[in-house]
Amino acid sequence: MIANQTPTAISHRELYEQDFCLWVEQALVLLREGNLTDLDLENLLEEIADMSNSQKQALESNLKILLMHLLKYQYQPEKRTNSWRYTIIEHRQRIHRAFKNSPSLKRHFLQEFTDVYLEARKLAAVETGISIDTFPIASPFTTSQVLDEDYLPE
Template identity: 60%
Template sequence: MTTIQSMAIKSLYEQDFYEWLQTNINLLRERNFADIDLENILEELESMGRSEKNALKSNLRILLMHLLKYKYQPEKRTNSWVYTIIEHRIRLGDTFTTSPSLYRFFEEIFNESYQNARKLAAGETGLSINEFPPESPFTVEEVLNTDFLPSDKN
């Protein structure tokens, strides 16, 4: 492939992402490493890693918030809360199935995510943030346990 053709492949990145992707996949399959758009491929791979981490963080935060609401507002429990708890456990399970190494990241961000979940739960419930303990009342194992639902606050 000429330099002009290589430049055309790089310009596809901005013009037609899917075509750029397919072109680079074909070049990789052909082992034509000289013509792939390495710079943008690396950028996309890094972005994929960030996206996976951000999705994990978001799912954990939502799950923790709903576990807090379930525990600290038992009189307002709804099937929707249970559904959300189940859904986000499934999402986390799917993440750990496809990317087991992200479990370490999950453990690293657990406490930070809990603090954010406290803020979200306080904002959504109208309860003071002090109603929710400063440390998670749930273990990592409980959070991921598909059969666990917290008991009332006492």
């Protein structure tokens, strides 16, 4: 910018493409002022929807890792390690924290449990080298067991 030159004012919508953090800050200011006219409502709605999707994806990722380790723990008892137990505990804690922050995620957990289990089953087979047919098609763990901080398949 040349000295003494006034920066060109850009719309809130244009700012979205140039500086996301500044766009968020301006969105907050515009909302607090009740200025919906200058607000980039289209992108704001998309970002809000993405926030929810991001939380759901994180939950599914934590559940997948948890289920995969529970399968490994059950089907490879000779290879059990403290690292596996640590991972099981850590991902349970992450799921419980997600439920505490957003109780509605419990519904998503229940809806996606079967599909996430099937993904975890495949990953467990690849990681262990055990035939996928060894692992049951339906989860051998109930949702209660998966969430129970003291449960380990023995």
